[in-house]
Amino acid sequence: MSDLLNGALWPILGAVVAGGTIGLEREWRGRAAGFRTHILVSLASALLMLAAMRQADWAFRALPDENIVTDPTRMAHGVLTGIGFLCAGVIFRTGFSVHGLTTAASLWITSAIGLLFGAGLYGLGALGTGVTALILGGLRLIDLRLPDRKVVDVVVAWDRAAPSPEDQVQAAIRAIDPQAHSGRLELIHDGRRIRRSWRLKASTDDELERLAGLLCAAPGVAAYRLNPRDG
Numbered sequence: 593m594s595d596l597l598n599g600a601l602w603p604i605l606g607a608v609v610a611g612g613t614i615g616l617e618r619e620w621r622g623r624a625a626g627f628r629t630h631i632l633v634s635l636a637s638a639l640l641m642l643a644a645m646r647q648a649d650w651a652f653r654a655l656p657d658e659n660i661v662t663d664p665t666r667m668a669h670g671v672l673t674g675i676g677f678l679c680a681g682v683i684f685r686t687g688f689s690v691h692g693l694t695t696a697a698s699l700w701i702t703s704a705i706g707l708l709f710g711a712g713l714y715g716l717g718a719l720g721t722g723v724t725a726l727i728l729g730g731l732r733l734i735d736l737r738l739p740d741r742k743v744v745d746v747v748v749a750w751d752r753a754a755p756s757p758e759d760q761v762q763a764a765i766r767a768i769d770p771q772a773h774s775g776r777l778e779l780i781h782d783g784r785r786i787r788r789s790w791r792l793k794a795s796t797d798d799e800l801e802r803l804a805g806l807l808c809a810a811p812g813v814a815a816y817r818l819n820p821r822d823g
Contacts, residue, residue: 600642606709607638610721614702617728623695625682633678633699634706637671641710644668668707675703691821698728742794743821746772746803749780749787750812757812758788764806769793785814794820 608631615630643650644667679696701724708717748761765772772792780787794800800818807816 602714603638603642603709603712604635606714606717607634607706610634610705610709610717611702613721613725614698614705614728617725618695618698623682623692625678625695625699630699630702633675634702634709637675637703637706638710640667640671641707645711664711668711671703671707672700675700694728698724742800744792744794744800745817745819745821746790746792747787747817747819748789748807748813749785749815751814752779752784752786754812756786757810760810761788761807761813764803764810765790765792767806768799768803 611631611634612627614634615625615627618630619626641664644664647664679699682695682699683692701720705717705720705724708714708720746765750757769792772790775789775791777786777788779785794803800820804816804818807813
């Protein structure tokens with residue numbers, strides 16, 4: 593029993609520290625999968641790999657004269673496949689924008705790092721943790737120094753029976769981004785309203801406020817929504 597605890601202590605401790613290190617950045621960024629989620633993912637991966645590495649201790653009886661060959665890599669394949677369902681839960685789409693991809697990737701690599709600690713590859717697990725933390729935190733600092741260009745989903749609706757304000761809306765959007773892309777065009781409210789979407793790029797919040805003012809001033813606009821993409 594003591595040998596089992598001593599052999600499992602460092603993999604579990606390493607997995608918890610690695611998951612916490614990666615999850616701390618996600619928690620600070622206010623993501624749905626944060627500190628505790630990443631720790632649990634890393635810990636679960638490490639425990640499952642530890643169990644796979646110690647199949648000789650499993651409580652099952654082999655048939656007489658049967659030679660059992662264990663393959664811990666099957667556990668790794670199963671864990672990384674299963675973590676995909678959890679990753680899919682943090683990805684969602686709003687208009688043109690897809691959110692949660694970075695968090696999903698961080699969960700996936702956290703699981704992989706937990707497997708490394710469970711397999712006893714402490715150096716590789718520590719290196720992976722450091723590089724992941726650098727990518728999530730260090731490269732974010734570089735990104736903040738780059739010119740800010742926000743991708744914004746613009747959705748505008750107007751009454752179908754009233755004169756169309758589409759020309760004024762188009763002009764307002766092109767004034768912010770001449771290369772704005774038009775998207776979905778649909779009927780809503782049982783066909784009583786027309787709703788159309790665009791994707792544009794804005795450099796500052798002032799431009800978004802200016803666009804909001806132009807849309808408010810456009811006659812016939814019944815509703816609009818500006819949804820900046822979360823980078």
